[in-house]
């Protein structure tokens with residue numbers, strides 16, 4: 383079982399993709415989490431990524447790809463995984479497909495798209511910024527930069543995966559438990575696709 387989660391920042395991707403990973407007993411792989419960890423640990427990757435993350439920009443594809451390749455080659459990722467925050471632009475889609483072929487891994491089964499309107503996510507992001515003060519990428523200017531990049535670079539993936547018949551949409555603007563239940567159906571019901 384392999385899944386990709388798509389959705390704007392603050393849509394609840396992290397919470398919902400982690401819940402699904404726990405339920406299915408497969409690793410939850412978040413490029414944002416991996417990059418933040420690298421940044422905290424001040425690894426060479428983390429130091430480079432920091433320059434982009436703190437401005438709300440995407441980290442260069444080559445860096446993110448090397449990191450994803452490394453993570454997907456680990457033992458716990460051989461039977462399934464959930465990718466959260468990757469791919470994030472059209473180039474990364476093609477790169478992931480190539481990576482999986484190269485690693486002899488089957489492609490992903492579904493792309494779960496958490497749909498939440500922008501006017502709902504902006505206050506959520508500001509709220510998160512207040513709670514997690516260490517997230518330098520959650521201040522108002524950086525938030526609006528990230529939303530802009532999402533619409534320009536990531537949103538086109540929705541249509542692409544729709545065309546590939548891999549996309550399942552879930553209404554993310556409901557009570558958290560209702561979203562969790564819908565995500566579970568989207569991931570497991572045969573007729574959800």
Ligand code: ADP
Nearest residue numbers: 391413414415434435439440441446467468470
């Ligand atoms: P959010 O979904 O709240 O924007 P993430 O935790 O997914 O945040 O990512 C935080 C930051 O890490 C992004 O703003 C970006 O700089 C970087 N990042 C995460 N995933 C990718 C990716 N696939 N490609 C490039 N940069 C990424």
